[in-house]
Amino acid sequence: MDPKLKLTYAMCSYNRADRLRKLVDAIREQECPIPYEILVVNNNSTDHTELELAELSTNPGATLRWVTETEQGIVAARNRCLIEAMTSDIMVFIDDDEIPLPGLLYAATDAICNEGAQVAGGKVVVDFTGQRRPKWLGDELLGFLAATDYGEAPFWVTSKDTPLWTANIAYDMKIFRENPDLRFDKRYDRQGKAIGGGEDVMMFGLLLNSAMKIRYRPDMTVLHSVEPWRLKPSYFLKLHFSSGFRSAYNCGIKYKRNFFGVPLFLFSQALKLFFLWLTLALKNQKLELRKCMNFTHALGQICGYFSRWKENPDYRI
Numbered sequence: 001m002d003p004k005l006k007l008t009y010a011m012c013s014y015n016r017a018d019r020l021r022k023l024v025d026a027i028r029e030q031e032c033p034i035p036y037e038i039l040v041v042n043n044n045s046t047d048h049t050e051l052e053l054a055e056l057s058t059n060p061g062a063t064l065r066w067v068t069e070t071e072q073g074i075v076a077a078r079n080r081c082l083i084e085a086m087t088s089d090i091m092v093f094i095d096d097d098e099i100p101l102p103g104l105l106y107a108a109t110d111a112i113c114n115e116g117a118q119v120a121g122g123k124v125v126v127d128f129t130g131q132r133r134p135k136w137l138g139d140e141l142l143g144f145l146a147a148t149d150y151g152e153a154p155f156w157v158t159s160k161d162t163p164l165w166t167a168n169i170a171y172d173m174k175i176f177r178e179n180p181d182l183r184f185d186k187r188y189d190r191q192g193k194a195i196g197g198g199e200d201v202m203m204f205g206l207l208l209n210s211a212m213k214i215r216y217r218p219d220m221t222v223l224h225s226v227e228p229w230r231l232k233p234s235y236f237l238k239l240h241f242s243s244g245f246r247s248a249y250n251c252g253i254k255y256k257r258n259f260f261g262v263p264l265f266l267f268s269q270a271l272k273l274f275f276l277w278l279t280l281a282l283k284n285q286k287l288e289l290r291k292c293m294n295f296t297h298a299l300g301q302i303c304g305y306f307s308r309w310k311e312n313p314d315y316r317i
Contacts, residue, residue, distance in 0.1 A: 005089045005090070008038075012069075012077035012080075016096045017052045024038060024059075026099045028062050030102070031105065031106055032109060034089075034090075065084075072192070076189075090173060092170040100168075101221040103219050108220055118207075119213070122148070124167045126147045131231070151218065155216050164216065182206065196238075233292075237293060245301070248301040260310075261308060266301055277291040
């Protein structure tokens with residue numbers, strides 16, 4: 001493998017200073033066949049993140065470089081990572097609430113340099129260490145906490161049914177150098193501890209629709225620590241409301257049959273979902289939360305369509 005190649009292991013961080021040392025130490029323990037640096041984009045943290053990064057940058061191991069992105073939001077921070085790593089050959093994203101397992105950088109480099117992948121991603125394992133997993137939180141819901149596991153065999157991703165998230169993904173940086181407009185979408189931003197976003201969903205869709213060579217590598221694995229406030233039913237409901245709102249507001253089809261911009265069929269659909277949830281809830285069945293999530297998604301769509309109609313005269317028929 002060409003020793004002149006360079007990899008940047010990047011993360012965006014906001015007010016998680018106490019997690020940075022463990023994460024940076026784990027990254028520095030990674031074996032990588034090419035030289036690599038650690039890049040941290042501090043997104044206006046108000047805790048002691050800057051002091052922690054300054055100290056960590058003096059420790060031995062892979063070079064740690066950090067910058068502050070003054071525009072608040074995950075999209076600005078991720079796009080700053082792209083800018084800062086533009087001269088690298090490979091950039092790997094990790095979140096600041098994760099820990100990489102051994103072999104991740106080796107697998108990512110192998111996928112891009114040897115297998116010809118333009119994008120490579122792997123497993124995200126939800127880590128409940130130090131807290132109790134709620135009984136209602138079944139495996140079928142872990143995907144909404146970014147959990148990703150498509151088995152132990154590598155494969156080429158050709159379908160939206162097997163998405164790869166920025167929680168654990170590697171890019172051949174040529175795709176961004178050659179496509180200056182290929183950036184994370186500001187319309188799907190998230191600031192601080194706000195719920196929602198979806199910038200990684202949209203980026204995955206763009207890459208998939210552009211016929212990029214996307215590789216799933218199970219030997220790229222991270223442990224994802226979930227904060228207690230996300231382990232509540234209300235989080236899942238708010239997440240789905242936000243997803244419905246953004247999808248309707250930003251990408252919703254303009255229907256002729258509408259009421260204040262809201263497609264008429266959405267009202268009946270939302271009512272059906274509500275009564276289905278209510279029926280299951282009264283019977284105390286296990287699927288009641290999942291059905292309620294579907295209802296809040298439909299409710300979010302109604303609000304998104306209405307907000308777009310209210311704010312944009314072009315959508316008024």
